[in-house]
Amino acid sequence: MERREFLKKAGIGAAAVAATAVGAPAVIAQKKYNWKMVTTWPPKLPVLQDGAERFAKRIAELTEGRIKIQVFAGGELVPPLGVFDAVSAGTVECGTGAAYYWAGKNPATQWFSAVPFGLNAQGMAAWFHGANGLKLWEETYAPFNLVPRPGGSTGVQMGGWFNKKINSLDDYKGLKMRIPGLGGKVVAGAGGTVVLTAGGEIFTNLERGVIDATEWVGPMHDLRMGFYQAAKYYYYPGWHEPGTYLEFMFNKKVYDGLPKDLQAIIDMACVENEMWTLSQFESQNGAALQTLITKHNVELIKFPDDVMAGLKKLSVDIVEAEAAKDPMAKKVHEDFKAFQKVIGTWGAISERAYYNDIVEKYALKA
Numbered sequence: 084m085e086r087r088e089f090l091k092k093a094g095i096g097a098a099a100v101a102a103t104a105v106g107a108p109a110v111i112a113q114k115k116y117n118w119k120m121v122t123t124w125p126p127k128l129p130v131l132q133d134g135a136e137r138f139a140k141r142i143a144e145l146t147e148g149r150i151k152i153q154v155f156a157g158g159e160l161v162p163p164l165g166v167f168d169a170v171s172a173g174t175v176e177c178g179t180g181a182a183y184y185w186a187g188k189n190p191a192t193q194w195f196s197a198v199p200f201g202l203n204a205q206g207m208a209a210w211f212h213g214a215n216g217l218k219l220w221e222e223t224y225a226p227f228n229l230v231p232r233p234g235g236s237t238g239v240q241m242g243g244w245f246n247k248k249i250n251s252l253d254d255y256k257g258l259k260m261r262i263p264g265l266g267g268k269v270v271a272g273a274g275g276t277v278v279l280t281a282g283g284e285i286f287t288n289l290e291r292g293v294i295d296a297t298e299w300v301g302p303m304h305d306l307r308m309g310f311y312q313a314a315k316y317y318y319y320p321g322w323h324e325p326g327t328y329l330e331f332m333f334n335k336k337v338y339d340g341l342p343k344d345l346q347a348i349i350d351m352a353c354v355e356n357e358m359w360t361l362s363q364f365e366s367q368n369g370a371a372l373q374t375l376i377t378k379h380n381v382e383l384i385k386f387p388d389d390v391m392a393g394l395k396k397l398s399v400d401i402v403e404a405e406a407a408k409d410p411m412a413k414k415v416h417e418d419f420k421a422f423q424k425v426i427g428t429w430g431a432i433s434e435r436a437y438y439n440d441i442v443e444k445y446a447l448k449a
Contacts, residue, residue: 116341118152121170123163123180125283126156129307130363131329134235135179138331138356145348152177163281170332171227177333179234182220183264184279190405191223191412193264194419195231196328199398202423203326204236204361206430210422211328219415230338232353234329235360238368240321241305242386243298244289244314249386252393261285261297266323268405269398282308289313298323301364302371311379318384322394329360 120139124132132154139152157163166178167185183196195216202210210216211233220231243262247254256274260267267277278294288294290313297314298321299305311317331353338346375381386394406416 113149115148116150116176116345118150118176118337119160120152120154121157121159121161121166121175121178122154123157123166123178123184123281125281126159128156128282129303129367130360131304132156134329134356134360134363137359138179138352141352141355142349145352146345150345150349157281157283163283164279167227167229167332170334171229173228173334173336175334176337177331179329179331181263181327182231182330186264188227189223189411190408191219191415193405194412194415195220195223195330197264197266197324197326198402198419199266199269199323199325200395201325201419202426204238204328205326205434206423206426207236207326207328208233208357209426210419214422215418216422219418223411223415224332225335228335230333230335232331232333232350233357234331234353235357236329236364237300237324237327238361238364239301240298240324240327241301242318242321242323243296244305244310245296245316245318246289246314247295248316248384249318249390251387252390258296259294261288261294262323264324265398265402265405266298268401269323269394272397272401273394286310286313300327301368302375303364303367306371306375306379311375311381315382316384317375317381318386320386322386322391322398331356 120135122132122135124135126132135154139154142150142152155161157166160175161169163180164184166180167188169175170178181196183193185192207216211220217231217233224231243260245258247258249255252273255270258270258275259278260270260275261278261280262270263279267279271277278288280288280294282299285294285297285299286308289297289310297310299308299310301321305311305317333349338349341349372383376383402416406412
């Protein structure tokens with residue numbers, strides 16, 4: 084009986100050892116991935132470049148080191164506006180920027196960043212995550228061997244920095260302005276000359292008179308970049324970029340080759356960064372605006388109503404013309420337009436009513 088009990092226990096122990104031996108190689112053999120990420124942003128740019136670094140750190144944490152990403156700011160590995168091509172070709176595994184920089188690849192890309200007089204951050208998020216926006220974005224990028232993911236919004240941007248006042252639509256004629264995307268095409272339609280440069284080059288170009296005006300993001304970044312030292316007038320609102328979205332992009336072959344759990348981790352880390360990005364801008368822009376006004380005596384000016392009306396009319400015609408250039412752009416535009424109409428109906432009696440009837444009348448006066 085004792086011999087039988089010994090053999091029974093020995094058998095259980097041997098089975099456990101065997102199971103461990105079988106399972107151990109599977110754990111040890113988990114593949115590790117070392118990636119490079121390139122960005123369009125200058126080094127150490129708050130929220131944007133910082134967000135890319137933060138994203139890489141989170142991926143390493145969440146995957147327990149299975150994916151490690153080395154981040155390169157614009158110009159450190161590829162030119163700032165070379166991100167799309169580098170990730171598409173597989174020179175690097177991933178990148179981050181803003182989709183309207185790639186209008187030359189397909190006009191449809193612009194709708195995934197900002198549409199003049201279009202959706203704000205909340206609306207864009209709803210389009211991506213609650214409607215067809217992300218599916219259309221993936222369809223647009225698929226021919227370029229890319230997988231896009233929303234990377235967060237800047238919120239409503241400022242109208243820009245100008246060295247002359249904009250009193251009428253005619254004041255755009257001959258104006259050299261750094262402004263990308265569909266908004267840039269509207270400025271060109273008003274008679275301006277659009278100059279597209281990377282963020283790190285804007286201040287120098289403005290200071291030297293290469294450009295007469297620029298838009299960038301909002302008070303937090305504008306203060307840091309010192310635009311108040313090179314331009315006189317700070318205009319609002321940002322009609323051209325009411326809820327500008329940023330992006331992460333991944334080489335499709337690389338992304339599709341990942342195990343499903345790692346794909347899910349990447350997707351969720353993008354969503355986390357999406358919320359973090361908007362929260363940073365919303366929490367810091369107010370204080371920066373106060374500093375610009377009170378410490379640096381910046382003249383804050385609202386675009387005249389007739390200028391806004393003229394820009395709105397131009398934008399409708401120009402956005403329609405841009406959409407007509409390509410079947411994919413047309414498809415994206417029609418979906419965007421339909422969604423904006425639906426969400427706008429709700430927004431009129433929710434967000435707009437809240438701000439107009441409650442915030443302006445009561446909260447701001449308290």
